[in-house]
Amino acid sequence: MLARALAHAHERIEEAVERLSLGRVDLPLIVVGGGAQLVPDDLPGAGDVLRPDRADVANAVGAAISLAGGRADQISDAEDRDAAIAAASEAAIAKAIQAGADPLAVEIVDVLETSLSYTTRPTLKVSVKAAGPLSHLAAPIPAR
Known part of the structure; x- marks a missing residue:
């Protein structure tokens, strides 16, 4: 085998x-x-x-030098675009921090906007990705 x-x-x-x-x-x-x-x-x-x-x-x-990331989506009316991006960005940053990213170094790395068809009003889907370096690579070694 x-x-x-x-x-x-x-x-x-x-x-x-x-x-x-x-x-x-x-x-x-x-x-x-x-x-x-x-x-x-x-x-x-x-x-x-x-x-x-x-x-x-x-x-x-590769794992030690990688970034921790988070992604979030938001659907809103097209005229509320800025608010949708802000809300999705905040959620993506929170998810990146939860995944281990340094809260002081997380940044938005990708914003994707898609118009949704077949809705009664102009609707937009916003996908935001945030990433940052890991907040700590290893626990400190205690002094003896």
């Missing part, structure tokens, strides 16, 4: 390499993260398979 699972994983990796290489062959493939060990050293369609030092912790580094 393990051999079949590995064969399936290798097949999926080969398909991904083929799709991403856009017809170019023998390009080096750099593998990182916990799944890098599943990538065979000899991969059809790829050149050298490179595993940088500490490649196994790349996921942890």
Whole structure:
């Protein structure tokens, strides 16, 4: 069963390499993260398979430098656009803080407005995304 699972994983990796290489062959493939060990050293369609030092912790580094975010939607009359954006922004910021973002560094990163059809009055859907750096990466180590 393990051999079949590995064969399936290798097949999926080969398909991904083929799709991403856009017809170019023998390009080096750099593998990182916990799944890098599943990538065979000899991969059809790829050149050298490179595993940088500490490649196994790349996921942890990415998680440590990521942003915490929150998203909120608001539906309102089209003439209340500014109020809808303000309400959705406030809710998105609150969700980002709840997800662990630093309250002093959260900012709005995306506002999407969509007119809704088939309503009796002009109606607008506002989607707002807020994001910010994590408020703390790890608990402080107590002094002894």
